Amino acid sequence: MVEDDQDTAETLRSLLDLCGYLVVVARTSQQGIEAARQMEPHIVLCDIGLPDSDGYIVGSVLRQSGATAGARLIAVTGQGGPQNRPRDRFRDRSQAQKRLSAGSRMFPLLRGKKDT
Numbered sequence: 001m002v003e004d005d006q007d008t009a010e011t012l013r014s015l016l017d018l019c020g021y022l023v024v025v026a027r028t029s030q031q032g033i034e035a036a037r038q039m040e041p042h043i044v045l046c047d048i049g050l051p052d053s054d055g056y057i058v059g060s061v062l063r064q065s066g067a068t069a070g071a072r073l074i075a076v077t078g079q080g081g082p083q084n085r086p087r088d089r090f091r092d093r094s095q096a097q098k099r100l101s102a103g104s105r106m107f108p109l110l111r112g113k114k115d116t
Helices: 006-018 029-039 055-064 103-111
Strands: 043-047 072-076
Touching: 029 043, 029 055, 043 055, 055 072
Parallel strands: 043 072
Antiparallel strands: none
């Protein structure tokens, strides 16, 4: 997970830990890219607004890297406006655009199920 806000990161980490996921938290885009390349995760949750870059750049870099190109990218943001909805770099090529707006909608994304 790439999230600069400590409270958000710890809350999501705790929730995901309880559900059995192994969670590594990076606080900047650069740390997130480096961690993802080392860990080769199946899923990356990434904040859109990061201090050193934005989450869209993180998604673009991960899509271009062989070790992370297949990872499911889930954009996370506290901003709800249309300008903050996930762009193409955060979409699975095989699925329609998804907007993560509540915790209950996150779990189907983590399991790879389509929104209904």
